[in-house]
Amino acid sequence: MCGIYGTTIPYKEQEVREKLKRTSFRGPDQMGLKTYQSILGKITFGHNRLSIIDLDSRSNQPLEYAKNIHIVFNGEIYNFKEIREILKKKGHSFSTTSDTEVICAAYLEYGEECVKHFNGMFAFVIFDATKQLLFGAKDRMGQKPFYYYLNGKDFEFSSQISSIALFNTNLTISRNSIQEYLAWSSVPSPHSIFNEIKKLEDGHSFTFDLQNGVFKEKQYWDIDYLNPPNYKGSFLSAQDHLEELLSDATRIRLFADVPVGVFLSGGVDSSLIAALATKSTSKKIKTFCVRFNEKGFNESHYAQQVADHLDTEHEVIDCDYKEGIDLLDNFSFYYDEPFADASAVPSMLLAKHTKKQVTVALSGDGGDEGFLGYHRYNWIDKINIFMKFPYPIRKQMTKLITSVPNYRFKVAANVIDSKDIEEAYLKTVFSPDQSWMSTPNSNPEFEELKYLMHNNKNIYERAANFDIKTYLNWDINQKVDRASMAYSLETRSPFLDYRIMEFAQTLPTSFKYKSGNQKRILKEILYKHVPKSIFDRPKAGFAMPFKVWFREDLKEFVLDQLSLENLNSIPGIKPEVISSMIESHMNGSWNHYPLIWKLLVLKQWLDKNGKGFSIQ
Incomplete structure (x- = not known):
């Protein structure tokens, strides 16, 4: 787990070092910098290393293999040992015990198809000096970030957007991305907060021909979203096979040359990973959870029960508003783009204290999307009852429901007032009330809608597929990566093993969701x-x-930061409407904390990261 950087732009060496220093928290163990000569001119690769496998300096990056292959790589290839043995038989040799060399040898053997052999989370770029091209890729589930700037033959990439933004005078803040952030609480791929910087999407690779400046991107993997589930075995046989896959996915993610632990919230997903991790090793597993003192937010006693049963070495981390506000002060430094998932703060807190004991932590991320675990999948049943009524009748229901002064009723009315179940589902994803936005995003048009808007699967499966490509990719993965890397902690998610996601796609819905029993x-x-x-x-x-x-x-902090004067400096909103909504939150009549948090994050980003850039 590291931070990667590269550019064909002739920055001064000190400027490149400053770019690397900006994200040195991603890899504090070693900073590497090398410049290569190409037909285009100089190419510079940089790397901030967090040492996980083969701690020896021989595995430092940028790394050279077979004289003409140069690589910077962020992530882990969990099956690298198996690939290495196959490649050895094909005549490739290795001088380290790391997975980085394996990527290079696999590229020489399989070309661009090498990514299909990797089971892992990764973002890497190879400079092939013989072919005079750059080849890069991002893992199937999009766990590792990859940003790039492309302007003719000027190409720059990084694990985080801040490295590219530093000393780059050609960037403008995207007004459209701010609008998307206000709707989604993050900036959806492939866009970024800057018009000129893009994100490489999950399951995609690219080539950049240094001779002619041609950039080509292609998708090498996707979930099977068009074919209905086709598993023919029994529920028990599926259960046995899934347990084998999960056990193996957990086992290979426990491999490291540094201490490993498990995030344990006490929920189904993290508890299952903790249980399988305990079975996979003779060592006593370290587990970690966060505790809040506020009523209704403390689930730590459930985690303690699981830890006691599994006999793990368990640590409970206390969180109060003082530490929460301290983390907020540096939030935009680590998250680089406006990002409004409030669970990012406890995720940072968890990573901060977990890092004191381990360098790698396993998590339960991906279980909800893969196995129908979110509350909104349960809502589909309730929504379907109303959708059976003709629209004019539902319209009258909406008027009746909205007359009740209750936030939940208002949300329900907004969902019921939909033309079909797909539109109703989208309204559970977007902010239900967009009256405060200057340009409401009520009819979104984007590529990922294809995962929802077809009839080859039932609405449950389509909704989950849509969430895998949007919420998991745009929110969860970004949250986990930034929160953990802020404290130089590597997070691994067994549920995001592509074999498990592929198997989940084949299972009948009833195996995952039946009569309200989610993740069955x-x-x-x-x-x-x-x-x-x-x-x-x-x-x-x-x-x-x-x-x-x-x-x-x-x-007082909220009222100061989001005063009417400050609200007027934030694009894309109606300041007077928001001021009224903040007042209603403060007097207890409505719960508008998600909106308040969203605007606090955006204001902080604009104050700390947006200076010197125009908004277009």
């Missing part, structure tokens, strides 16, 4: 290892008690 198959595997009684409770999210904090401890 995962629970049955879990109950083999941990008592079912611990999980007889509603699903809880990883949320901050901002609703309470904004009305009490952080009230």
Whole structure:
């Protein structure tokens, strides 16, 4: 796990070092910098290393292989040992025990198809001096970030946008991206907060021909979203096979030359990973969770029960508003783009304290998307009841429901007032009330809609596929990467093993969701290892008690930061409407904490990262 950088732009060496220094938290163990001569001129590669596998300096990057192959790589290839043995038989040799060399040898053997052999999370770029091209790729599930700037033959890439933005005078802040952020709470791929910088999408690779400046991007993997589930075996056989896959995915992610632990929230996903990790090693597993003092937000006692049963070395990390506000002060430094998932703050806190004991932590991310675990999948049942009524009748229902002064009723009315189930589902994803936006994003048009807008699968499967390509990619992966790398901690997610995602696509919906029982198959595997009684409770999210904090401890902070004068400096919003909504939150009549948090994050980013750039 590291930070990568590269450019064909002739920056001064000191400028490149400053770019690397800007994201040195991603890899504090070693900073590497090399310049190569190409037909285009100089190419510079840079790397901030977090040493995980083969701690020896021989594996430092940028790394050269077979004289003409040069690489910078961020991530892990979990099956690199198996690939290395195959490549040895084909005549390739290795001088390290790292996975970096394996990528290079696989590229020489398989060309651009090498990415299909890798099981891992990765973003890398290879300079092929013989072919005079750059070849790069991002992992199937999009866990590792990759930003790039392309202007003719000027090409610059990095793990984080801030490295590219530094000393680049050709950038403008995207007004459209701000609007997308206000709707999605993050900036969707392939866009970034800057018009001129793009994100390489999940499951994509690219080539950049240094002779003619031609950039070509292609998709090498995708979920099978058009074919309906086709698994023919029984529920029990599927359960056994899935447990084998999960056990192996967990086992290979425990391999490291540094200490490894597990995030344990006490929910189904993290508890299952902790249980399988415990079975996979003779060492005592270290587990970590966050505790809040506010009523309704503390789930740590459930994590403790799981830890006690599994006999892990468990640590509970306390979080209060003081540490929360300290993290907020540096939030935009690590997140680089406006990002409004409030669980990013406890994720940072968890990473900060976990890093004191381990360098790698396993998480349960991906279980909800792969196995229908989110609350909104349960809502589809309820929404479908209303969708059976003709639209004119639903329109009257909407008027009746909105007359009730309750936030939840307002959300429900907005969903019911939809032309079809697909539009209704989209309204559960977007902000239900966009009256405060100067340009509401009520009819979004984007590539990922194809995962939802077809009839080859039922609405549950289509909704989950849509979330994999949007929420998981644009939010969860970005949150986990930035929160963990802020403290030089590597996070690995067994559920995001592509083999598990592919198998989940084949399973009948009833194996994953039946009569309100979400993640059914995962629970049955879990109950083999941990008592079912611990999980007889509603699903809880990883949320901050901002609703309470904004009305009490952080009230003055919010009113100062989001004064009417400051609101007028934020693009894309209606300041007077928002000022009224903040007031209604403070007096307890409505819960507008998500909007308040979203605007606090945007204001901080504009104040700290947006100076010197025009908005276009």
